[in-house]
Amino acid sequence: MSIEEKLNFKTLEWHSNHLKLIDQTLLPDKLEYIECRETNDFVQAIKKLVVRGAPAIGCTAAYGIALAAKKGENLEQTANVLKNARPTAVNLAWAVERMMKLTSTEAGGPEALEQEAIAIHNEDAEMCRRMGKNGDKLIKDDCRILTHCNAGALATGGIGTALAVIYTAKFGGKNISVWVDETRPILQGARLTAWELGRAGVPHTLICDNMAASLIGNNCVDCVITGADRIAANYDVANKIGTYNLAVLCQYHKIPFYVAAPSSTFDFECPNGQSIIIENRADKEITAVKGQVIAPKGVNVFNPAFDVTPHELVTAIITEKETIRPV
Amino acid sequence: MSIEEKLNFKTLEWHSNHLKLIDQTLLPDKLEYIECRETNDFVQAIKKLVVRGAPAIGCTAAYGIALAAKKGENLEQTANVLKNARPTAVNLAWAVERMMKLTSTEAGGPEALEQEAIAIHNEDAEMCRRMGKNGDKLIKDDCRILTHCNAGALATGGIGTALAVIYTAKFGGKNISVWVDETRPILQGARLTAWELGRAGVPHTLICDNMAASLIGNNCVDCVITGADRIAANYDVANKIGTYNLAVLCQYHKIPFYVAAPSSTFDFECPNGQSIIIENRADKEITAVKGQVIAPKGVNVFNPAFDVTPHELVTAIITEKETIRPV
Numbered sequence: 001m002s003i004e005e006k007l008n009f010k011t012l013e014w015h016s017n018h019l020k021l022i023d024q025t026l027l028p029d030k031l032e033y034i035e036c037r038e039t040n041d042f043v044q045a046i047k048k049l050v051v052r053g054a055p056a057i058g059c060t061a062a063y064g065i066a067l068a069a070k071k072g073e074n075l076e077q078t079a080n081v082l083k084n085a086r087p088t089a090v091n092l093a094w095a096v097e098r099m100m101k102l103t104s105t106e107a108g109g110p111e112a113l114e115q116e117a118i119a120i121h122n123e124d125a126e127m128c129r130r131m132g133k134n135g136d137k138l139i140k141d142d143c144r145i146l147t148h149c150n151a152g153a154l155a156t157g158g159i160g161t162a163l164a165v166i167y168t169a170k171f172g173g174k175n176i177s178v179w180v181d182e183t184r185p186i187l188q189g190a191r192l193t194a195w196e197l198g199r200a201g202v203p204h205t206l207i208c209d210n211m212a213a214s215l216i217g218n219n220c221v222d223c224v225i226t227g228a229d230r231i232a233a234n235y236d237v238a239n240k241i242g243t244y245n246l247a248v249l250c251q252y253h254k255i256p257f258y259v260a261a262p263s264s265t266f267d268f269e270c271p272n273g274q275s276i277i278i279e280n281r282a283d284k285e286i287t288a289v290k291g292q293v294i295a296p297k298g299v300n301v302f303n304p305a306f307d308v309t310p311h312e313l314v315t316a317i318i319t320e321k322e323t324i325r326p327v
Numbered sequence: 328m329s330i331e332e333k334l335n336f337k338t339l340e341w342h343s344n345h346l347k348l349i350d351q352t353l354l355p356d357k358l359e360y361i362e363c364r365e366t367n368d369f370v371q372a373i374k375k376l377v378v379r380g381a382p383a384i385g386c387t388a389a390y391g392i393a394l395a396a397k398k399g400e401n402l403e404q405t406a407n408v409l410k411n412a413r414p415t416a417v418n419l420a421w422a423v424e425r426m427m428k429l430t431s432t433e434a435g436g437p438e439a440l441e442q443e444a445i446a447i448h449n450e451d452a453e454m455c456r457r458m459g460k461n462g463d464k465l466i467k468d469d470c471r472i473l474t475h476c477n478a479g480a481l482a483t484g485g486i487g488t489a490l491a492v493i494y495t496a497k498f499g500g501k502n503i504s505v506w507v508d509e510t511r512p513i514l515q516g517a518r519l520t521a522w523e524l525g526r527a528g529v530p531h532t533l534i535c536d537n538m539a540a541s542l543i544g545n546n547c548v549d550c551v552i553t554g555a556d557r558i559a560a561n562y563d564v565a566n567k568i569g570t571y572n573l574a575v576l577c578q579y580h581k582i583p584f585y586v587a588a589p590s591s592t593f594d595f596e597c598p599n600g601q602s603i604i605i606e607n608r609a610d611k612e613i614t615a616v617k618g619q620v621i622a623p624k625g626v627n628v629f630n631p632a633f634d635v636t637p638h639e640l641v642t643a644i645i646t647e648k649e650t651i652r653p654v
Contacts, residue, residue: 028622028624029620179629181537182511182613182621184509184511184535184536185535187622190613190614190626191621191622194622194623195623198623198626204626204627205628205629206613206626206627206628206629207628207629208511208536208613208630209511209535209537210508210537210569210572211568211569211631211634213569213571213575213634214568214572214631215629217575241535241537241538242535242538244540244541244544245537245539245540245541245572248540248544248575249572252579286509286517286533287517287533289616289621290616290619290621291619292617292618293356294616294617295355295509295514295518296355296521296525297355299525299531299533300530300531300533301532301534302506302532302534302538302542303535303538304538307541307544308541
């Protein structure tokens with residue numbers, strides 16, 4: 001049985017006239033799906049985090065263009081709104097541009113565009129498998145891994161990026177346990193990573209983000225693995241807010257800090273981390289949890305969705321091709 | 328007008344036959360009070376975090392013994408249940424022991440015990456004022472201070488410990504702004520510190536705990552000030568989970584990490600941080616927020632309430648007497 005089959009869920013599934021997505025805003029309470037049939041469905045799904053994770057967003061946008069082409073819509077316009085749905089994830093722009101490049105050729109009809117979107121999705125799944133295998137080489141038996149956010153099957157068209165490494169190590173027979181950062185404010189760790197790992201049968205323990213330091217300080221963590229949303233030409237890494245914190249902790253405590261990300265995450269036009277645009281999101285993500293208000297009304301809030309980890313703190317970047325050691 | 332008056336609320340107020348406490352579990356939504364009239368009211372108030380913060384807990388327990396004495400109850404038993412209500416805060420045991428010492432003397436009647444509890448409370452308020460003055464010397468104009476948890480007026484019988492420094496600097500005319508860590512899982516920062524600072528008119532911005540690193544890395548923080556729950560003989564500091572994280576970040580980024588705590592927080596029988604008992608609290612503090620479940624059912628959780636910061640990471644400990652520099 002492949003790792004995909006062992007996970008027993010599909011983040012995105014193409015049905016020729018619609019894209020079926022797990023509604024990740026409802027996890028872990030309910031496993032429900034939404035169907036994207038109009039461009040606006042795709043845009044809203046990306047904006048509202050129904051689908052999230054840079055590779056999964058890329059696949060989603062590709063299918064969005066394929067479907068618009070089938071319906072004879074204005075593809076420039078479609079590409080534009082999809083690309084602007086979220087600013088930081090480079091895969092989104094990458095996938096949209098790859099699709100649009102095809103439209104400018106003679107072979108760029110609706111059928112070819114559909115095949116291209118499927119190819120992007122299949123390639124993504126294959127990249128995940130390869131990242132898993134490359135990363136597995138860095139993982140020893142009895143490894144206690146800490147991960148942040150969700151860089152799993154729910155974030156990709158395959159078995160994940162950071163979690164691909166964990167799944168490959170675990171299903172290859174290693175004894176693996178995982179510390180799951182809950183990942184405020186959106187709680188992707190508590191809601192998504194804990195759900196995924198539970199479904200896959202990987203032993204894991206949920207913690208609040210601020211507990212990682214004391215676990216690392218008490219020698220309870222052997223390495224940290226995260227995904228990435230964008231990697232600059234000098235290997236600075238933009239990823240979910242809190243990633244930089246972990247990288248500093250790893251450096252201070254002398255344990256490895258690994259990033260797992262497909263090649264499409266690299267933005268060689270971006271010279272370094274300082275040039276990466278960081279999306280600031282709504283105050284209410286912090287001031288309320290599931291509609292329950294937890295802070296004084298009108299409080300001033302700062303809510304950056306990502307941070308930048310300078311390359312000198314990154315032990316290795318695991319890609320589908322190679323493992324890069326930036327230092 | 329004194330700083331106490333400027334704050335315009337009273338965390339604990341003695342009324343000769345009961346202790347009136349702000350019910351901090353209801354903040355910031357509602358400012359409501361509970362009245363403790365039986366020993367069990369005091370124990371439950373401490374256990375359920377109606378009152379929290381080491382100095383405020385100490386004052387509460389002292390009044391609990393005073394009231395039990397007035398009612399002719401078994402004081403040994405009262406002392407015992409109060410002392411065991413929470414294990415980590417040393418002020419609780421300290422206040423209980425100070426009260427019990429008096430009962431063993433001839434002068435230890437109910438009236439003397441009531442005066443002793445009032446004295447503990449007044450001394451605490453005075454200690455806060457002095458900590459504020461001592462700490463203020465370390466704060467420059469235009470200082471951007473990050474604080475964690477609530478070490479404020481809500482945590483003491485006075486104007487706070489860490490926040491006493493902030494209030495003294497601010498009301499003494501300095502331009503001060505505060506980054507407030509929300510402080511998962513109980514969210515004392517979001518619920519209590521943001522409420523207090525808002526009420527006092529101190530400019531502040533709420534963030535998630537995992538955002539502090541990137542703010543510090545981007546030179547947006549000049550120093551971190553926290554309180555302490557217990558300080559060992561070698562100056563290792565036990566405080567709210569997440570404090571150690573901040574101390575590492577300060578060290579790495581070369582900004583000062585200050586702890587403000589009264590002398591009663593020092594436990595000279597405790598040789599170092601490793602000997603401090605860390606309370607593990609209920610899973611549901613992490614898996615649910617205000618009753619809303621945010622993690623998969625049955626997920627494995629680790630929920631330590633405190634961590635230990637080794638003294639070599641502490642720039643200064645601000646007490647009511649002196650400012651200690653452990654390194």
